[in-house]
Amino acid sequence: MPFGCFRRSKVYNLNHQYDSKSIYSDFPKRVSSNFTSDQLQSRRETNTDVKDESINITRQISSDVERIEALNHENQVNESEKENGMKGKTDEAPSTTSNNHEYTNGNESAINETESDFSGRYSIDSLLSDTKSLDLDDTKPKIKRRAGVLPKPIHYDEDISVVKHPKSKSDEEFIKEAIAKNEFLSKVITGKRLLDVVDAFYKREIKAKEKIIKEGQSGSHMYIAAEGEFEVFKKGRGLINVMKPGDVFGELAILYNAKRFATIRSSTPAKIWVIEGIVYQHIAKRSNIEEEEEIVTFLQNVPILNQVGMDVLGKVARLLQPEFFETGTVIVKEGDQADKFYIISAGSVTITREDDGFVGQLYKGNCFGEKAILESITRQATITADSPGTECLTLTQTHFINHFGKIEDISSLTMPPQTSIIEEDVIVDNEYSALDLSEFKILKTLGVGGFGRVEFVQHKKDPSLTFALKYLKKYEMVQQEQQHHVINEMKIQMACNSPFIIRMYKTYKDNKYIYFLMEVCLGGDLWSLLQKQPNKRLDEKGARFVAGCVLEALGYLHARGIVYRDLKPENLLIDNKGYVKITDFGFAKRLAPNSKSGTFAGTPEYVAPEIILNRGHDKAVDYWAYGIFIYELLNGRTPFRSNDPSFMRTYNNILNGLDIVIFPSHIVPKAKSLITKLLKKSPEERLGCLRGGVDDIRKHKWFADFSWEKLRECKISSPYKPKLTSNTDWKYIDFFARDNDIPPDETSGWDDFF
Secondary structure, eight states: GGGOOOOOOOOOOOTTTOOOTGGGGGHHHHHOOOOOOOHHHHHHOOOTOOOOOOHHHHHHHHHHHHHHHHHHHHHHHHHHHHTTTTTTTTTGGGGGGTTTTBSSOOGGGTTTTOOOOOOOOOOHHHHHHGGGOOOOOTSSOOOOOOOOOOOOOOOOOOOOOOOOOOOOOOHHHHHHHHTTTTTTTTSSOOOOHHHHHHHOOEEEOOOOOOOHHHHHTTEEEEEEEEEOOEEEEEETTTEEEEEEEOOEEEEGGGGGGGEEEEEESSSSSSEEEEEEEHHHHHHHHHHHHHHHHHHHHHHHHHHTTTTTTHHHHHHHHHHHEEOOOOOEEEEETSSSEEEEEEEEEEEEEEEETTTTTTEEETTOOOEGGGGGGGGEESSSEEEOOOOEEEEEEEEEEEEHHHHHHSSSSSGGGOOOOOOOOOOOTTOOOOTTTTTTTGGGGEEEEEETTTTTTEEEEEESSTTTTEEEEEEEEEEHHHHTOOOHHHHHHHHHHHHHHOOOOOOOOEEESOOOOOOOEEEEOOOOHHHHHHTSGGGOOOOHHHHHHHHHHOOOOOOOHHHEEOOOOOOOOGGGGOOTTTTTTEEOOOOOOEOOTTOOOOOOOOGGOOHHHHTTTTOOOTTHHHHHHHHHHHHHHHHHSTTTTOTTTTSSSHHHHHHHHHGOOOTTTOOHHHHHHHHHSOOOGGGGGTSSSSTTTTHOOOOOGGTTTOHHHHHTTTOOOOOOOOOOTTTTTOOOOOOOOOOOOOOOOSSSTTOOOO
16 A cells, blocks of 8 residues: 555546546436447457447446446435534444555545445436436545455454354255355355354344444344345435345355445344354354365375375365266266366265276265376276265366476375575664654655554655655554554564565654654555556556566565565555555565465455455465456456445456456457466466466566566666656655544553564
8 A cells, every 4th residue: 555545436437538527417418329439449449259339338338337326325425424424434344444454535435346236226217317416526536546455353263162043944944045046155155164154143033114234334244134024225315125035135244344335124023144244254264174174084095195294185185176066977987088086075976897887886085086196097987976966076187286296106295395484573674773753854645544644754854865654543553453463564564675565664653653664655656657547557568567576576475474465556656766666564464384364355356266255365365466466457457346335246256257357459368368377266276376386477478588687686677767856756646635633542552562
């Protein structure tokens, strides 16, 4: 997060000029008018799979209607807050954002791209009439940087058991069906996790006209309508939908305490099924552990693997992919070339041979084809799925070799070598460690927000010294339980010394604030640079240079066991030479080798599937985000973005994967190849996570002829070098009004480390 501030919530017009001064005052006219040839050509280029231009235009109109809806929501919430005298945090979910990601230059509701999709949608006519309510004041900021999500920490205790609430078989099936028909939940709650979640739901009786969730408040529970009807209201619109038995609402609460985007109340006496978000997260954590332990137990019984270490078995367990085979499906055929290994996780199979006929059956926990991961062999029998179908965990020879290399003797199988990890508390010495807080004067405010501000400061006696000084309100951090994240941010960034990472030189504290003295970059941030480019995107050469800088930063962090977790243009600064540097380590985390984090962390458009699925994550999430990042550099927008303020549609898009992504013609095949390899749903299959590590990305053909050595030595001429006249030339930087809020003292002593 550059200087602790961000933007988002674009205002678009139908001709895709992306001009913040353009608004929908003539929207109905534009819908019925003809597009120019240039506009049609632009649409052909950005939607290469759409041959019929009329279909393409219809898609664009639909997309713009969604944008209108998002803008209407923002403006109506703003007006409602003014009417009710609300200020700042009243309608926010403060626990869902980190101390570093709450800085904004406007209403926070504009940042979030709804509580649920709700089954009802609005007609185009009603949406067009809603354009009358839009604020047409062009002097107000229309674009905000994207906020990240980092909930309050959850302290998992394996000794705590989740309470099971007895229910009838029909109730269990009712809950399962409700989950199965929900597009989001059907992907997230599966397997043993589904059974445990069903057990954890409890029923609650609701009075007539009782509000279950309230728009603007932070929500921590998910609900399934059991009996009765539930009315959905949005401020400024009134009744917009009616939920019936089997409908789910509040889904986002299972990921984090999320801001509600509608009010839902019962229209008559009713009943609902309820589960608390923290209960779900404990179930998810435990089910992840139990599922991996079960698979490792299976692997210990595989003859060729029973002599290898537990670390290897754990890695193999994570490489296995589930496959389901319908009754009668031939899984392997006698005489075929073998290239895949199978473990039966549910059901059974029948073994037959041409000469002998029926040979036998295999059941859950049995395996077949294990030698195929080591060498090329032919199948010695035919294996067929029994009724009602068979589920297997599979591993291909290619996938195995990608991670462990070519192994002739399985007993020699070991984990790929781990890069040494630097000590956690090692602080890099620097020439500014003796500077005192009183020696600086404030020039400009670089960013303001709920947890503090960032100031552009200059040394009083030596004007050649300028810095960014971040103020963090201690009281607010304690209220939101963010102390650990602040300490973690400081430890990580103070220990980094890379030309591609913003330096943190020193910290200070008093009764009100923690202060971070950091390197200032007068070239501004990459997000602002993108907004000034034609179509908000970079050319091929520029994108490659920027992506190269970012990859060097990620490689540096990963070599030290650090997962960044919030890559996006808003968190990248441009220095005096035009080189790009990562800043904002509020979401970063140091992981032990082969360990994972279970915390939801990241910016919704950039989060990896395993974060949404709550499967635990590691450095692979950074490579997923890197794929999103390259796509945005080349296309001006992220591939899975939606205009749903709660991000539910965005999360659904991410879980659907690349099948829904359009690669326009200006993204060349080599770039598409790299992005595709980075956006693998399975973390273990992503480029950067294979045996070759980050070098696999450096060697990709999109980076052919790119000199990594010259980049590390900063000898490549940047295409984005700023033209600066002095060390206080701030023309590339956005500024904000001074934050005059003075926080109360906080003297509990948690900050003794600083």
